[in-house]
Amino acid sequence: MRCGGRLKTSISGHSLQVAWAFATAGLFLVLLANFEPILTFDVVGNTQSNRIFTGVFELIGQGFWPVALLAGFAGMFAPAMHLGAIWYVTAACCLGLRWPHLRRAFRLVEILEPWNLVPVYAIATVVAVVKLKMLGTVAWQQGALWVIALSLCSLFAAQAFNPELVEEKLEVLE
């Protein structure tokens, strides 16, 4: 008991392997989700394919770089870094390797967790499609599937990543 709450004592064994697997899959999906167009938009013959960074660059172009920075950070950079950090820490723990800066990577996972907002991005895309239909013709593209897959992988990886278990393993490694 601590601070009126019970501390967890027993931890199930395989959660780090699960987190590792989801992080590996997630890292591939990050590439696909960022480079494949998510949707195409068409107004009187002007067709445009949109990726996550299209919007970010357009916002910079319109002079709204702080907003662009926020969208780019939470939509592209933070999810990639978060999954990367989970991958690094869980891989080291599962393989029993003493890679450098494990502590730092572990901290990074905790810092970036609230910033991995790909699931929120997926919802925003759905709302955006509805709004864009008022302007022209919208069609979903392959990238949308990758974004959904990436949000599921991020959620599962974060769920399986057990900080107490990692802490234990890191102490053993050190």
Place this chain on the structure above:
Amino acid sequence: MTVSDSARVEQAWALVVTGIILYVPANILPVMTMTVVGDIQPLTVLGGVQELYDSGLWPMAAVVFLASIVVPFLKLASLTWILLLHGKPGLQRERTSLRRIVHSIGSWSMVDVFLLSILAAVGQLGVLAGVQAEPGAFFFAAVLVCSLLAAEVYKPRLIWQTETI
């Protein structure tokens, strides 16, 4: 870099108060203008919700309304409450779970920033259609960052400190 606990409380206060002040322009000023068939419409956050509701898409209107108006407000209000009770005994478990809830739902207000970034990608497609970001977006983004940082600065362990500083 280590920050003393009293400095953390002060920083959290500063961020929350800034957030509350910026919440007003964030909701009054338009966040974007949409040009639909040559007709230029400035849209506030609430206006965007209204527009969705009017087109009969009330579930989506509800999501955007909750995520971009209710959540930021509740987040700022609960952080204020938590900070007001800082150093006082009592309700510490409630404060701890409230802080956790704030932490986990807080990120949902990013829906509007992402929405803007997807819509703005359209840019100006001729005179008939286009989406342009407007200054309200700055304030909206600033409110988000302020409340996120405030929740980050005010660590959960500070709730359990009972001595007054």
